[in-house]
Amino acid sequence: MSMSGDSGERIGNAERDAAISALNRHWQAGRLDPAEHERRTTAAYAAVTQGDLDALFSDLPGGTRPYDAPAPLQGAVVSAPSTPIEPQKGSGLFPPDSWVARHRDVLMGLAPFVALVCFFVFKSWLWFLLIPAAGVILYSGDDRRKRRRNDTG
Numbered sequence: 001m002s003m004s005g006d007s008g009e010r011i012g013n014a015e016r017d018a019a020i021s022a023l024n025r026h027w028q029a030g031r032l033d034p035a036e037h038e039r040r041t042t043a044a045y046a047a048v049t050q051g052d053l054d055a056l057f058s059d060l061p062g063g064t065r066p067y068d069a070p071a072p073l074q075g076a077v078v079s080a081p082s083t084p085i086e087p088q089k090g091s092g093l094f095p096p097d098s099w100v101a102r103h104r105d106v107l108m109g110l111a112p113f114v115a116l117v118c119f120f121v122f123k124s125w126l127w128f129l130l131i132p133a134a135g136v137i138l139y140s141g142d143d144r145r146k147r148r149r150n151d152t153g
Contacts, residue, residue, distance in 0.1 A: 009050040019044045019053045026060050104138040111135075 020041055027037040040056045047053045054065060095101060111134040118127035 011047060011050055011053060015050070015053065016044055016047060019047070019056065022062070023056065031060060100138070108134055108138055 023032070023037060023040050023044060026032050027034075032040065043056055044053060047056075057065065100107070111131045115127045115130040118130070119125060
């Protein structure tokens with residue numbers, strides 16, 4: 001049983017989640033560096049009593065229980081929901097609606113087999129350089145992170 005603060009009153013998941021949200025707001029406002037934010041967030045997940053949570057906010061503005069208030073803290077930066085980043089049309093070697101762009105995963109999957117056949121036919125290991133070259137040619141300008149971000153919302 002943890003008794004690091006004055007209040008030994010046990011807390012639940014709702015209090016922990018509210019404290020973590022308040023820590024996120026302090027981090028967004030620039031009051032916590034990433035390492036300190038991670039340390040305090042981990043401690044908030046492990047908190048058992050009200051005193052455990054109070055200790056996490058003792059040096060931050062907004063009192064020792066800013067997580068009790070549903071409104072954002074004074075001076076905290078609250079970001080609006082971000083709009084998805086749309087890939088730009090024609091931002092690669094192949095337009096997004098071209099045959100190559102629609103089948104690039106299949107073409108990339110065939111590249112090792114083509115390189116293997118060429119290796120046995122032409123007796124040169126240099127054909128294996130075809131595999132990364134195919135990846136560069138097929139996927140240049142296609143930022144898959146942006147597409148993944150759009151898919152997850």
